[in-house]
Amino acid sequence: MSSELQSAHPSATARRANERPLLEIRDLATHFFSEEGVARAVDGVSFTLYEGETLGLVGESGCGKSVTALSVMRLIPDPPGRIVAGRILFQGEDLARASQADMRRIRGNEISMIFQEPMTALNPVYTVGDQIQEAIVLHQGLAASAARERSLSMLEKVGIPSPDARIDEYPHQMSGGMRQRVMIAMAMSCDPRLLIADEPSTALDVTIQAQILDLIRQLQEEEGMSVMLITHDLGVIAETAHHVAVMYAGKVVEYAGVVPLFGRPRHPYTIGLFRSLPDLVAPGERLSTIPGIVPSAFHFPSGCRFRTRCPIATERCAREEPPLTQVSDGDGGHTVACHHLEQAARL
Amino acid sequence: MSATAQTGGRDGAPLIEVEGLVKHFPIRKGVFSRRAGEVKAVDGIDLAVGRRETVALVGESGCGKTTAGRAILRLIEPTAGSARYRPDQGRPAIDLLALSQRELRPYRRDLQIIFQDPFASLNPRITVGNTISEALVVHRVAKGADLRERVDSLLEKVGMRPEVANRFPHEFSGGQRQRIGIARALALHPKFIVCDEAVSALDVSIQAQIINLLKDLQAELGLSYLFIAHDLSVVKYLSDRIAVMYLGRIVETGTTREIFAHPAHPYTKALLSAVPRPDPTRKRIRIPLEGDVPSPIDPPSGCHFRTRCPVAEPRCKESYPAARDLGGGIHSAACHLL
Numbered sequence: 001m002s003s004e005l006q007s008a009h010p011s012a013t014a015r016r017a018n019e020r021p022l023l024e025i026r027d028l029a030t031h032f033f034s035e036e037g038v039a040r041a042v043d044g045v046s047f048t049l050y051e052g053e054t055l056g057l058v059g060e061s062g063c064g065k066s067v068t069a070l071s072v073m074r075l076i077p078d079p080p081g082r083i084v085a086g087r088i089l090f091q092g093e094d095l096a097r098a099s100q101a102d103m104r105r106i107r108g109n110e111i112s113m114i115f116q117e118p119m120t121a122l123n124p125v126y127t128v129g130d131q132i133q134e135a136i137v138l139h140q141g142l143a144a145s146a147a148r149e150r151s152l153s154m155l156e157k158v159g160i161p162s163p164d165a166r167i168d169e170y171p172h173q174m175s176g177g178m179r180q181r182v183m184i185a186m187a188m189s190c191d192p193r194l195l196i197a198d199e200p201s202t203a204l205d206v207t208i209q210a211q212i213l214d215l216i217r218q219l220q221e222e223e224g225m226s227v228m229l230i231t232h233d234l235g236v237i238a239e240t241a242h243h244v245a246v247m248y249a250g251k252v253v254e255y256a257g258v259v260p261l262f263g264r265p266r267h268p269y270t271i272g273l274f275r276s277l278p279d280l281v282a283p284g285e286r287l288s289t290i291p292g293i294v295p296s297a298f299h300f301p302s303g304c305r306f307r308t309r310c311p312i313a314t315e316r317c318a319r320e321e322p323p324l325t326q327v328s329d330g331d332g333g334h335t336v337a338c339h340h341l342e343q344a345a346r347l
Numbered sequence: 348m349s350a351t352a353q354t355g356g357r358d359g360a361p362l363i364e365v366e367g368l369v370k371h372f373p374i375r376k377g378v379f380s381r382r383a384g385e386v387k388a389v390d391g392i393d394l395a396v397g398r399r400e401t402v403a404l405v406g407e408s409g410c411g412k413t414t415a416g417r418a419i420l421r422l423i424e425p426t427a428g429s430a431r432y433r434p435d436q437g438r439p440a441i442d443l444l445a446l447s448q449r450e451l452r453p454y455r456r457d458l459q460i461i462f463q464d465p466f467a468s469l470n471p472r473i474t475v476g477n478t479i480s481e482a483l484v485v486h487r488v489a490k491g492a493d494l495r496e497r498v499d500s501l502l503e504k505v506g507m508r509p510e511v512a513n514r515f516p517h518e519f520s521g522g523q524r525q526r527i528g529i530a531r532a533l534a535l536h537p538k539f540i541v542c543d544e545a546v547s548a549l550d551v552s553i554q555a556q557i558i559n560l561l562k563d564l565q566a567e568l569g570l571s572y573l574f575i576a577h578d579l580s581v582v583k584y585l586s587d588r589i590a591v592m593y594l595g596r597i598v599e600t601g602t603t604r605e606i607f608a609h610p611a612h613p614y615t616k617a618l619l620s621a622v623p624r625p626d627p628t629r630k631r632i633r634i635p636l637e638g639d640v641p642s643p644i645d646p647p648s649g650c651h652f653r654t655r656c657p658v659a660e661p662r663c664k665e666s667y668p669a670a671r672d673l674g675g676g677i678h679s680a681a682c683h684l685l
Binding site: 234 | 407408520521522523550551552553554555556558559562577579580581583584585617618620621622623624625626627628629631633635636638639640
């Protein structure tokens with residue numbers, strides 16, 4: 001079929017142009033303080049995002065992936081939340097300690113973010129053109145007419161048909177996919193170095209999801225920006241990310257290149273996650289499950305946080321927290337936080 | 348006869364046989380509520396679900412799959428069509444859509460639904476035990492100690508401890524709430540359950556638990572499922588047959604194996620190609636679909652899919668394509684270009 005679009009996985013074509021880290025997160029801890037106690041939503045997260053690559057941040061609800069992203073943007077509502085430890089090195093500057101004035105310079109310009117639900121992220125009483133122009137005028141200091149020109153070209157770039165007409169429409173006049181395109185146009189309007197996409201396609205239908213992911217991939221290749229893609233969908237990760245950080249209960253439990261991670265997951269949680277995917281099981285065969293539920297951020301288990309659901313946990317797992325340890329150094333390194341890697345390999 | 352006349356089911360006549368199901372929602376305008384048009388949510392579908400069979404109804408938001416499921420159960424009143432229900436082999440079928448609400452009541456026990464959102468579908472002020480026992484009380488099936496025993500055994504059946512009966516929904520996680528919703532649906536020993544996106548809101552590891560539970564219950568209790576979903580990987584794993592909907596109509600139907608191995612309709616092909624697969628080494632061959640689903644108020648003339656179809660021809664504008672059998676009565680599709 002002539003209209004078929006063939007593309008190899010991004011890791012095969014656009015390998016990282018250079019190995020320079022753009023964002024290095026080290027031991028980040030973001031806690032929320034309430035009358036019920038302290039919710040340790042993010043509690044010692046470390047990973048590196050290289051220039052020009054897509055890092056997938058994957059995990060189930062409540063694992064801390066969105067809080068990690070909001071910490072990078074310094075958008076954690078304070079109170080009740082606060083970054084209590086760690087560094088967020090972006091191009092060498094520690095965002096965890098940056099002033100609000102510095103953050104205003106960085107947000108929107110250097111780092112921008114798109115969210116899951118484009119309807120709630122857009123203001124319903126302004127036209128989409130007004131909203132894109134606001135970002136451009138604010139961050140780049142362009143005059144209104146120039147900003148409108150730039151908005152038009154952004155709408156065109158993200159594939160909105162007849163942008164001349166659409167620019168004066170309100171968000172409710174657009175479909176979910178179109179709104180997400182507008183969000184992307186807004187996020188991209190100041191040529192950010194890093195785009196954080198928090199479940200950008202989760203609320204969309206599968207054919208529209210494919211359009212949005214293709215668009216993000218295409219823009220990334222054209223503009224050479226980095227992307228932090230937050231999702232719970234391992235299929236989306238497999239098709240989009242170069243590197244993957246798997247989060248569980250406020251921590252990164254495994255970090256690797258996408259091919260080694262999917263080829264040979266090492267952490268019992270990652271292994272369990274893959275086994276519970278209906279895609280990878282023959283019909284008729286039983287899905288394997290991870291017993292129990294994610295522990296509450298108010299009461300994480302001692303030692304390894306996965307031990308309460310882990311099939312190979314021992315007494316040591318309750319006593320000692322396993323550090324992230326390198327198991328292979330190819331392709332940016334494969335690190336895993338587990339005391340019992342040999343047993344895990346036999347799972 | 349259209350796409351779905353093929354009998355579903357592993358033994359004998361299907362449990363439920365839907366024919367020509369239509370649901371149009373009127374749009375009213377102005378002070379006199381003049382009828383200004385209608386949303387053609389479901390526009391003539393045929394569907395059969397056999398005994399112990401799982402039939403998946405798939406499609407994107409707004410295609411009418413949820414409306415179809417609810418219309419079959421008469422949770423909304425269908426505009427036209429029939430749904431013949433055969434509780435026992437050999438006995439004549441009953442048209443569920445022709446009965447009055449009063450005549451329908453005895454059959455309600457057999458027909459249940461599990462909803463998508465386990466947060467919205469449970470009443471926050473009613474205990475888990477009362478949520479489950481309500482139907483048993485209303486239908487005067489059990490009371491007193493017998494009632495409590497039944498609730499306990501239902502909770503056990505869905506993998507929860509009987510003690511939770513006195514607790515309220517907010518004390519439970521999404522997966523546990525979905526188990527409660529399933530226990531409620533099972534209370535009256537149903538034969539047919541509409542699972543409306545029953546696992547869509549759950550995390551992967553919890554989703555696997557619920558899918559296994561649905562399969563176990565089907566084997567144990569001989570249930571039939573109409574599984575409404577947009578997640579094709581779950582559908583592939585769980586269902587025996589699949590019907591693909593687009594803008595109120597079924598465009599393709601067949602056994603799960605056939606649909607995944609040899610999708611025939613351009614929409615099915617595009618839909619399958621758009622599903623992200625958890626395999627980074629696999630070469631992606633994607634059939635891109637332009638634009639969005641058109642409005643069901645004013646669907647395109649002829650084939651509804653032609654405005655987004657990568658292979659549409661002039662004749663697709665002219666008439667809606669009739670369903671064509673693609674072999675053996677296990678696969679059919681409605682496309683001019685087959």
